[in-house]
Structures are given as C-alpha cells and as structure tokens.
Amino acid sequence: MTQYVHPGLDISAADIVKSGKPLYPRVPRDSDAASIKVEPDVTPTPVERRNEILAAPGFGKYFTDHLVMATWTREAGWGDARLVGSDSSAGGHAMNALHYGQSIFEGLKAYRQEDGSVWTFRPEANSLRFQRSAYRLALPPVPTDLFIGAIEALVRQDIDWVSDDPEKSLYLRPLEFGAENALGVKPSDKVQFVLIASPVGAYFSGGVKPVKVWISEEFVRAAPGGTGEAKCAGNYAASLLAQQDAAAKGCDQVVWMDALERRYIEEMGGMNLFFVYGFGADARVVTPALTGTLLPGVTRDSLLTLAGDLGYAVEEGKISVDQWREGATSGEITEVFACGTAAVITPVGSVESKNYGSWTMGNGEPGPISMQLRAALVDIQTGHAPDVHNWMHRIS
Numbered sequence: 001m002t003q004y005v006h007p008g009l010d011i012s013a014a015d016i017v018k019s020g021k022p023l024y025p026r027v028p029r030d031s032d033a034a035s036i037k038v039e040p041d042v043t044p045t046p047v048e049r050r051n052e053i054l055a056a057p058g059f060g061k062y063f064t065d066h067l068v069m070a071t072w073t074r075e076a077g078w079g080d081a082r083l084v085g086s087d088s089s090a091g092g093h094a095m096n097a098l099h100y101g102q103s104i105f106e107g108l109k110a111y112r113q114e115d116g117s118v119w120t121f122r123p124e125a126n127s128l129r130f131q132r133s134a135y136r137l138a139l140p141p142v143p144t145d146l147f148i149g150a151i152e153a154l155v156r157q158d159i160d161w162v163s164d165d166p167e168k169s170l171y172l173r174p175l176e177f178g179a180e181n182a183l184g185v186k187p188s189d190k191v192q193f194v195l196i197a198s199p200v201g202a203y204f205s206g207g208v209k210p211v212k213v214w215i216s217e218e219f220v221r222a223a224p225g226g227t228g229e230a231k232c233a234g235n236y237a238a239s240l241l242a243q244q245d246a247a248a249k250g251c252d253q254v255v256w257m258d259a260l261e262r263r264y265i266e267e268m269g270g271m272n273l274f275f276v277y278g279f280g281a282d283a284r285v286v287t288p289a290l291t292g293t294l295l296p297g298v299t300r301d302s303l304l305t306l307a308g309d310l311g312y313a314v315e316e317g318k319i320s321v322d323q324w325r326e327g328a329t330s331g332e333i334t335e336v337f338a339c340g341t342a343a344v345i346t347p348v349g350s351v352e353s354k355n356y357g358s359w360t361m362g363n364g365e366p367g368p369i370s371m372q373l374r375a376a377l378v379d380i381q382t383g384h385a386p387d388v389h390n391w392m393h394r395i396s
C-alpha cells in the first residue's frame with residue numbers, strides 16, 4: 001500500500017514557527033519529477049473572444065484554454081499528469097463546493113418489511129436537519145416536499161434495489177452543493193440538489209460487535225460557533241486524519257472531545273454516544289447534550305424517546321473522559337454505545353488514549369440495555385413493533 005509522504009509537513013505550522021525554523025524554506029527542485037504529458041487543445045478560444053475577456057475579466061469567471069491534472073491511487077501513487085484542453089470552463093473544476101466546501105448531505109434508509117412494503121424512517125427529521133445545515137452553509141433550503149418527493153420518486157423507481165433481507169436496506173444520500181463554476185468566495189449562485197441511493201448491508205461487518213475506540217487528544221472535530229452541528233462535507237474531511245490515527249493505534253473509531261476544555265466527550269466518528277449508568281429498571285441513560293458542536297442525530301433523538309418509553313431515566317448532559325474512565329472502572333457506568341443511521345447501535349467495548357489510559361466496558365460484550373434499545377428501534381423500522389410515534393413513512 002502506498003504511504004502518504006508529507007515532506008516538511010510532519011509538524012504543524014505553529015510548531016515550526018515556535019522552533020525558529022523558516023516556515024517556507026526554498027525546496028530544491030527536481031525537474032525530472034514533474035513529467036507532464038502536454039496534450040494541447042487544437043481549437044483554443046478565438047483571439048477576439050480572448051481579448052474581449054482580457055479587457056474585463058472580473059474575478060474567477062473565465063478560464064484559460066487548458067488545465068493540468070494528475071491522479072493519485074492508493075496502489076500506484078501519483079501519476080497520469082497531463083495538460084489538456086479545459087473547454088474554457090476549466091472542465092467545471094471551479095465549482096464552489098470543490099474549493100470552498102459549500103456542500104452538505106444527509107443519510108437515511110429505506111427498509112423492506114415482511115409484507116413487501118418499503119418504508120423510510122423519520123424523513124422529515126432528515127429534511128429539517130438538511131435545512132438547518134443549509135442555513136449554516138449559506139445554501140438555500142431544499143423544501144421538505146422536494147426532499148421527501150425525491151426520496152419517494154427514486155425509491156419507487158429503483159424499488160427492486162431494496163433487499164428483502166431484514167439485515168439489508170437501501171441507503172439514501174441527499175446532497176446539496178454550490179455548483180457555480182466561478183472562483184469568488186461567496187455563496188454560490190447555482191446550487192445542485194442530488195439524491196443517490198446505494199444498497200447496503202450491515203455497516204460493521206460481522207453483526208453487532210463492540211468497537212475499540214481511540215480518544216483523539218490532538219485533533220478536534222468542531223469548535224463553538226463552527227459547523228459541528230451541520231452535516232457538511234468539511235467536518236468529515238477534517239475528521240479523516242484523526243480516524244487514520246485511531247486505525248494506526250489499532251482502534252476502530254475515533255472519539256471526539258470538546259474543543260475548549262478538551263475534557264468532555266462529544267461523539268464518535270459518524271455516530272452519537274450514550275452512557276448507561278446502573279442496571280436493569282434503575283438504569284439511567286445519558287447522552288452528551290447538543291452544545292452546537294455535535295451532530296443532532298436522528299437515531300440519538302429516537303433512542304432518547306424509546307429509552308423513556310422503556311421506563312429508563314433519560315438525561316442529556318456533560319460527561320468528561322475522566323468520568324468515563326472512573327465510572328467504567330468503578331462499575332457505575334455499565335454500558336456505552338454509539339448510534340447512527342448506518343449502524344443503528346454499536347457497543348463500545350474498550351477505550352484507548354494517549355494520556356487518559358485504557359479501559360474496558362463491562363466484560364467487553366454488548367450490554368443488555370444497548371441491545372434492548374437496538375431491538376426496540378429495529379423492531380419499529382422492520383414493522384415488528386407498533387409505530388406509536390408515527391416515525392415510519394410508507395413509500396410503496
């Protein structure tokens with residue numbers, strides 16, 4: 001597997017400045033390294049048109065006749081560097097979403113029940129979150145009728161892609177992005193809404209298996225006032241290095257702490273977290289409160305309701321890493337699980353960190369309340385329990 005090489009970038013800019021080294025030293029050039037195949041366009045922009053553009057170019061609206069591109073693959077590294085015609089729109093590569101990340105998405109599923117009917121779960125909730133994400137990214141809100149209408153149209157058209165295996169479903173991915181092909185840093189004047197669908201099995205292969213998590217002390221996901229509660233592309237791009245770090249430490253997922261005090265648990269990778277205190281009917285189910293820096297999961301919201309329905313005390317609060325470790329060690333915290341549309345509920349089996357120590361949750365196996373809540377939610381989604389909260393939306 002090709003490893004990334006980041007020459008000169010193995011420490012942060014702040015650390016370089018502190019060390020007294022030049023931030024941007026001259027780098028010796030190796031002219032042979034850049035072998036770019038030059039394949040010019042045989043019909044470039046006519047000279048008169050180019051002169052017209054050059055007389056009043058504005059900013060980032062027009063593009064030259066050519067572009068250079070190269071492709072990286074994990075197997076082969078960088079290659080296929082070419083100069084080619086840009087069809088004078090730079091091939092659409094000026095698109096706002098690519099440069100400035102004005103891009104949001106959603107994730108929900110369509111499920112087939114035993115009688116063959118197909119349903120989605122709380123699509124209005126995803127539509128509302130999509131609208132709130134749009135607000136934060138200065139995108140126009142997609143009307144709920146269009147959002148749900150698109151889901152109904154696509155799922156009905158591609159209904160044969162919805163498996164009748166209850167473990168499988170059709171994952172729906174609504175996407176909205178700034179599609180104006182121009183370089184100005186401003187909200188895009190052209191916006192694209194797209195819905196795609198993908199048949200999916202269990203998110204973590206091998207059924208409900210507890211995960212080992214890595215508490216990220218070096219990186220944060222979101223800071224107050226930032227975009228943490230929006231489902232925007234940049235949040236996920238910024239999470240990848242920490243996820244890679246977690247994998248390098250032998251962990252499945254990264255757990256984020258708050259940005260200010262670096263003490264409080266926020267969420268795990270692409271899932272919210274729940275902490276179970278105590279046992280049986282006296283158990284208390286606690287999840288980090290929505291402080292603006294974590295994603296308000298639809299599964300999180302649903303489980304808060306279902307835990308209350310099942311008679312558990314339910315709380316939204318603050319849990320520090322120290323409280324987690326001490327609670328797990330003393331036995332006060334009996335179960336911890338993550339939740340989200342993709343994997344429903346995933347128990348956390350063990351925790352690793354650089355400075356906070358390592359610990360195991362219970363006996364490392366899925367806890368009874370985690371599994372009870374999982375069953376309560378899955379039973380509603382599969383039609384095996386009454387939909388008392390009116391969460392299911394019939395598509396066909």
Ligand SMILES: Cc1ncc(COP(=O)(O)O)c(C=O)c1O
Binds near residue numbers: 272
């Ligand atoms: C960062 C993050 N947190 C939590 C969640 C869980 O949200 P939901 O339950 O709506 O899938 C997701 C998934 O969308 C996510 O990406």
